[in-house]
Amino acid sequence: MSSSDAFPLGHPAFVNHVLDRAAHLRTKDDRLMALESDSRTRAYVVFRDSLVVKRDGEATRALLTIDEALKFGANPGTIFLGLRDGAAVFGMGIAAAAAEKLIGRDDVAVSELRGMAMQGAIPPQELSAVAMAKSLVNWHQRHGFCANCGAKTAMREGGWKRECPSCKAEHFPRTDPVVIMLVTKGDKCLMGRQSRFPTGMYSCLAGFVEAAETIEDAVRREVFEEAGIRCTDVAYYMTQPWPYPSSLMIGCTARALNDDIVVDRIELEDARWFDRDEARLMLTRKHPDGLAGPHPFAIAHHLLGRWVHVGESGDR
Structure with missing residues (x-):
């Protein structure tokens, strides 16, 4: 298969x-x-x-x-x-x-x-x-001790809770929200790469949602912080549980307002625009320069594939 x-x-x-x-x-x-x-x-x-x-x-x-x-x-x-x-x-x-x-x-x-x-x-x-x-x-x-008083906690409710016998505090598993977005402008999309990625691989930008932040604001903030691109028209696509260690990837699309990329070299090794034909070659691993898109395992592939094959995101 x-x-x-x-x-x-x-x-x-x-x-x-x-x-x-x-x-x-x-x-x-x-x-x-x-x-x-x-x-x-x-x-x-x-x-x-x-x-x-x-x-x-x-x-x-x-x-x-x-x-x-x-x-x-x-x-x-x-x-x-x-x-x-x-x-x-x-x-x-x-x-x-x-x-x-x-x-x-x-x-x-x-x-x-x-x-x-x-x-x-x-x-x-x-x-x-x-x-x-x-x-x-x-x-x-990672959570064997109470964050409230420091006592050793015990597993309860089939593993869906830990309870402190000392201060009676209850602790529940957490899920960390992460926005991951395909930003487009006309017939091109924005992707970046981190140094840990396989050679030649580019993917969608992503980042954690911060305290008291909306999904839309997180998308706009992360794109600007990592690539210097202002964007608008943020729209939801789908989510993907991501057990590394326990995140929920919130797939979104957005439309860029400017072209000039300013890469945050702490977060990214590179970021650039790709046209639709080039992105299609990256998804099929046929790019002449050996560039590749994200694996179908990851939601980023599906954000990119939807834009390449269906043209639903960014064409507003």
């Missing part, structure tokens, strides 16, 4: 949610314990930005039985993600020492999530649940 087949236009990774979150079960500890013992129950085991996967020759499987997960060294504390066809799906973490013991084995691997998703090693319909598991496991690993 090609990446274009796995992530057709309008369907980036992490958006096809197939689980029933079944939030009513999160407070039912006895029921959750029973589900953990059910032979149909499965789990995703997260280690930093990677997953523990079962190997069978060239094939890999990310959805493990609870017995497999525990045998590989996963932590016993589980996060209830929801139900799929009536069967429970959990998220589990694994300590670094346990993960290191898996290296070199033939039956299991610790594989980087982004690479597996981009290569189609994980079915696209599973990626939303994987993103949920990764975000929640990482949140619990």
